[in-house]
Amino acid sequence: KTKIGQRVELKGRRPRNAAHHRKLFALLALLADNRDEFSSADDALLGLKAVLGYGSWKLLHPKAEREVFVPDSIAFENMSQDEFGAFYEQAIAAVQRWWLPVADNDLREAIEAFAA
Numbered sequence: 001k002t003k004i005g006q007r008v009e010l011k012g013r014r015p016r017n018a019a020h021h022r023k024l025f026a027l028l029a030l031l032a033d034n035r036d037e038f039s040s041a042d043d044a045l046l047g048l049k050a051v052l053g054y055g056s057w058k059l060l061h062p063k064a065e066r067e068v069f070v071p072d073s074i075a076f077e078n079m080s081q082d083e084f085g086a087f088y089e090q091a092i093a094a095v096q097r098w099w100l101p102v103a104d105n106d107l108r109e110a111i112e113a114f115a116a
Contacts, residue, residue: 016076016084019115024074024088026115027095027107035099046071051094054087 028041038044055071
């Protein structure tokens with residue numbers, strides 16, 4: 001709780017673009033709709049984060065025999081718009097390389113149509 005007269009420190013940051021976020025989820029929905037290995041957009045997001053290395057591999061228990069992938073968050077409060085923009089462009093490239101080998105402009109047009 002901040003009291004009247006108390007000093008506070010504020011950090012400036014460009015706000016995230018909600019439309020850009022919707023475009024990512026349109027991409028993920030297209031991926032889930034067109035690839036059997038993904039049952040949902042959330043499932044596609046997990047696969048995409050793993051391919052991009054956006055997270056870390058961890059032993060979640062001292063007796064665990066193998067590590068599991070723990071993805072990093074892309075939530076608005078955890079990622080700036082600049083970071084999200086870079087993630088989005090890497091996502092487009094990864095989807096084209098690994099799952100939907102279509103022309104860049106065709107994929108981007110499909111995303112725009114799906115996000116509308």
